[in-house]
Amino acid sequence: MDPHIQSYKKLGGVLGVLLVLTAITVGVSRLDLGSLSLWVAMVIAGMKSALVLLFFMHLKYESWLIRGSFLMTIGVLALFIGFMFWDVAFR
Amino acid sequence: MTSFYHTPFPARFRGVWAWLLTLDHKRIALLYLGAVMFWFIIAIVLGFLVRMELMTPGRTIMGAETYNAAFTLHGVIMIFLFVIPAMPAIFGNFLLPIQIGTDDVFFPKLNLLSWYLYMLGGVLAIVSLFADGPPDTGWTFYVPFSVSTQTNVGLTVTAAFTLGLSSMLTGLNFITTVHRMRVPGMGWLQIPLFTWSLYATAWVQLLATPVLSITLLLVVFERVFGTGLFDPARGGDPVLYQHLFWMYSHPAVYIMILPGMGVISEIIPVFSRKSIFGYKAIVGSSLGIATAGSLVWAHHMFTSGMSDVAVFVFSFLTFIVAIPSAIKVFSWVSTMYKGSILMTPPLFFALCFIYLFSVGGLTGLVLGSAGTNIQVHDTHFVVAHFHFVMFGGTGFSFFAALHFWWPKIFGRMYDFKRAYLSALLIVTGFMLHYVPMFILGLQGMPRRYHDYLEQFAPGNLFAGLGALIMVPGLFLMVINLMMSLKQPVDAPADPWGGTTLEWSVPSPPPLHNFIERPSPGEYPYDFSRVGTP
Numbered sequence: 001m002d003p004h005i006q007s008y009k010k011l012g013g014v015l016g017v018l019l020v021l022t023a024i025t026v027g028v029s030r031l032d033l034g035s036l037s038l039w040v041a042m043v044i045a046g047m048k049s050a051l052v053l054l055f056f057m058h059l060k061y062e063s064w065l066i067r068g069s070f071l072m073t074i075g076v077l078a079l080f081i082g083f084m085f086w087d088v089a090f091r
Numbered sequence: 092m093t094s095f096y097h098t099p100f101p102a103r104f105r106g107v108w109a110w111l112l113t114l115d116h117k118r119i120a121l122l123y124l125g126a127v128m129f130w131f132i133i134a135i136v137l138g139f140l141v142r143m144e145l146m147t148p149g150r151t152i153m154g155a156e157t158y159n160a161a162f163t164l165h166g167v168i169m170i171f172l173f174v175i176p177a178m179p180a181i182f183g184n185f186l187l188p189i190q191i192g193t194d195d196v197f198f199p200k201l202n203l204l205s206w207y208l209y210m211l212g213g214v215l216a217i218v219s220l221f222a223d224g225p226p227d228t229g230w231t232f233y234v235p236f237s238v239s240t241q242t243n244v245g246l247t248v249t250a251a252f253t254l255g256l257s258s259m260l261t262g263l264n265f266i267t268t269v270h271r272m273r274v275p276g277m278g279w280l281q282i283p284l285f286t287w288s289l290y291a292t293a294w295v296q297l298l299a300t301p302v303l304s305i306t307l308l309l310v311v312f313e314r315v316f317g318t319g320l321f322d323p324a325r326g327g328d329p330v331l332y333q334h335l336f337w338m339y340s341h342p343a344v345y346i347m348i349l350p351g352m353g354v355i356s357e358i359i360p361v362f363s364r365k366s367i368f369g370y371k372a373i374v375g376s377s378l379g380i381a382t383a384g385s386l387v388w389a390h391h392m393f394t395s396g397m398s399d400v401a402v403f404v405f406s407f408l409t410f411i412v413a414i415p416s417a418i419k420v421f422s423w424v425s426t427m428y429k430g431s432i433l434m435t436p437p438l439f440f441a442l443c444f445i446y447l448f449s450v451g452g453l454t455g456l457v458l459g460s461a462g463t464n465i466q467v468h469d470t471h472f473v474v475a476h477f478h479f480v481m482f483g484g485t486g487f488s489f490f491a492a493l494h495f496w497w498p499k500i501f502g503r504m505y506d507f508k509r510a511y512l513s514a515l516l517i518v519t520g521f522m523l524h525y526v527p528m529f530i531l532g533l534q535g536m537p538r539r540y541h542d543y544l545e546q547f548a549p550g551n552l553f554a555g556l557g558a559l560i561m562v563p564g565l566f567l568m569v570i571n572l573m574m575s576l577k578q579p580v581d582a583p584a585d586p587w588g589g590t591t592l593e594w595s596v597p598s599p600p601p602l603h604n605f606i607e608r609p610s611p612g613e614y615p616y617d618f619s620r621v622g623t624p
Binding site: 073076079080083084086087088089090091 | 298302330331334338385386389396397398399400401404405
């Protein structure tokens, strides 16, 4: 199996982007964006998660089976959370 | 042929270490069997005491606080330490690798770790009994009570968290094993139905259990740090807890029942001497139940203050789950139609299962319908319903599995007369125990109450009498099976005339299950290949 070792340069770059995104999260939290606050925070958190998964957890280099399994768990989670809105959105 | 009992794996360990450090899936299954039966008996005794307390109005044998602790522990132990792990951990571990023609699960060390986590969870549950007072929340740990009560809820939810981790790892192991270790030549539609049911269950274990784990962790956070997630005064939402709890705990019902359905799908064709009716439909319905059953959790919350839209959606989805469940029942009954039926204790238990599960399922529709649900919510009707499903379903399929695979696991046959007698006592006591609860519920008797009005006395008396018949039957069943262990190992490889691969290996099986690579047939239930037992 391909060990897909990544260079320190690339990993350091990803770490840098994660730190920048963290700073943006903190900065955005101080702005009053109204109902958009949640969405902005979630998008940034999603980007950070994606970077960790793709590079630190090597998902970028895995087979379709592993990627598919992971995407399925995300899909299930989205479904679970989405179905809660049948309640929350209509109270 | 030397059985696995005489060939430790790894070979360097002897005596008790050969069991405690074993990597053999069959030994691990037996470790689970011992532990699960221990907890089962404890939970039975607790349930029996609860019912004795309710036999007459007022205090009968215990006070209200002890009663609260007793029903909480009965529920926690039964659910997390018996019903959820019993079938996958015992029979799944023992039989899944054999049914797919391989020598072990994909991750043997992870399998042993699962057992240790299970034991740790059990120890934590015991410790919670004696430290700061046993929990009194019921097995659902609903907020805000679970956050405010001074009893030892933190330790009990930690126990449930640990048991959930064990369950997840078992699920992960089974999924990987089914994907990667099937004997060459065994396609997906040649897999026996018990293994199929374990596979469907494993996905639910893997995907739903983390939700409960996180939720229980949040309860600990609430208690320790006061985060306010479920506190309306601080912007939290107590109904959110119920969503998160049932997001796992309703799929958990299918973790409990699906393997039981797999067992029945194995037993019915063997004793009908006839190929299973609707193999593909049963496979599809297992996956259908696993999928649809994961999306109906909020039918537990119709009176919680949830939106009407959610009530409508979840009620509708609940009715959809009835379809794959009915497909299974129809297929089992159709298998028996014009079959050459041979009555044995496993078949007797399986037939009881079909009847009791059907009653449990149909009364589930009463609860799934929002209008009637509101009338009987949190009454004894609910208690009767889920005991018909969990005990009449999972419990009876567990007993059926014990009697079906006992000769395979231990190489010994048990006494049939005592087995029938115990089954009769259990099923008679069961009916007398739970049917009055349906009536009590319709009359409006709430669940989890220590005392009740005089008008509920006759129903509670009958239910108590049912327990007095059922519990001796349960002990007789266990004693009968244990007594068989005194006999010499003499069970044949295939005492029932089964067709799946576990019946092609000696009883008990050798260490690596197969002496040579097995050849799966075109179809796992081809009875033209075997003779009459």
